[in-house]
Amino acid sequence: ETGDEGGLDYGETMSALSSDIEEDDSNVYGDGPINTVTTPILGESEAQSGPINTIWGDSQKVTAGTIIKGMTVNGNIASEGSLDVHGFVEGNIDIKGKLSITGKVQGDSKADEIFVNGAKVAGGLFSNNSVKVAGGSVIKGNIKASAAVIAGAVKGDIDIQGPVILDATAVIVGNIKSKSIQINNGAVIEGSCSQCYSDVTATNYFDEEE
Numbered sequence: 001e002t003g004d005e006g007g008l009d010y011g012e013t014m015s016a017l018s019s020d021i022e023e024d025d026s027n028v029y030g031d032g033p034i035n036t037v038t039t040p041i042l043g044e045s046e047a048q049s050g051p052i053n054t055i056w057g058d059s060q061k062v063t064a065g066t067i068i069k070g071m072t073v074n075g076n077i078a079s080e081g082s083l084d085v086h087g088f089v090e091g092n093i094d095i096k097g098k099l100s101i102t103g104k105v106q107g108d109s110k111a112d113e114i115f116v117n118g119a120k121v122a123g124g125l126f127s128n129n130s131v132k133v134a135g136g137s138v139i140k141g142n143i144k145a146s147a148a149v150i151a152g153a154v155k156g157d158i159d160i161q162g163p164v165i166l167d168a169t170a171v172i173v174g175n176i177k178s179k180s181i182q183i184n185n186g187a188v189i190e191g192s193c194s195q196c197y198s199d200v201t202a203t204n205y206f207d208e209e210e
Contacts, residue, residue, distance in 0.1 A: 069103065076107070083111075085119075092123070108141070116152065124156070135169045142174075161197055 063081035067073055071087035082097030085105060092107040093099060099111035101119040108123040116125070117134040124141040125131050131145040137152030144159045151167035158164065160178040168186030176189070179197035183189070195202075 064097070067103070114145070135167070148178075157191075 063079065064084070065079060065081065066084045067087040067089060069086040073087070073089045074091065076091040077083065077089065077093045077095070079095040079097070081095065083093065083095050083099050085093075085099070085101045086103045088104045088106075090106045093105065093109040093111070095111045097111065098113045098115070099109055101109070101114070101116045101121060104120045106122045108126065109121065110126045112127065113129045114125050114127045114131045115134070116132070116137045116139065118136040120138045122140045125133075125139065125143045125145070127145040129145065130147040130149070131143055132148070133139060133143075133150045133152040133154065135151040139152065139154045140156065142156040142159070143150075143154065146160065147162040147164075148158065148160045149165045149167070150158075150170045150172070152169070153171040153173075155173045157174045158172065158176045158178070160176075162179050164176060164178040164181045166172065166181070166183045166187040166189070168184045170184075170187040172188065173190045175191040176193045177196050178194075179199075180195060181193055
């Protein structure tokens with residue numbers, strides 16, 4: 001039907017719109033189905049394929065793995081990336097990235113950095129950098145690292161090339177070797193403390209008289 005004088009016929013209007021779309025060569029939406037983005041988010045030179053939880057760096061990819069709560073892993077774990085342990089691992093862990101433990105580990109753990117938060121670990125903690133043990137954590141094993149902050153309970157010897165900080169809730173049953181140590185009021189130590197990595201040689205101040 002045609003409306004008032006000067007109005008447009010509905011059929012003619014739709015035909016004109018269709019004609020405009022067909023004549024447009026820009027192909028805005030591409031050939032894909034509805035809701036398809038045909039232009040990649042990353043340029044072709046930047047697009048990379050990788051598994052889920054892959055973190056891309058400037059020169060290499062680093063994979064972050066997760067052992068979820070309720071999951072049990074029997075056996076050793078080795079990885080070039082980082083790892084979060086919320087479940088239970090019965091075996092040794094050896095990774096190149098950061099290790100975060102909130103679950104249980106029965107075995108030695110080695111990583112670039114280690115953070116234990118409310119976890120139970122029956123095994124040693126070995127890091128090239130720092131080891132942090134939050135309150136509520138229980139460690140039965142030795143600790144060796146460049147620096148350490150401990151607020152939980154540790155039964156084992158602690159060997160730190162740099163500084164050690166014992167928070168007020170720390171309980172240590174074992175000997176401590178470090179470059180320096182800060183003991184906050186309330187911390188408990190059943191063992192000896194030696195700053196054997198210090199730049200100061202204590203025995204030089206007590207030379208025996210001739």
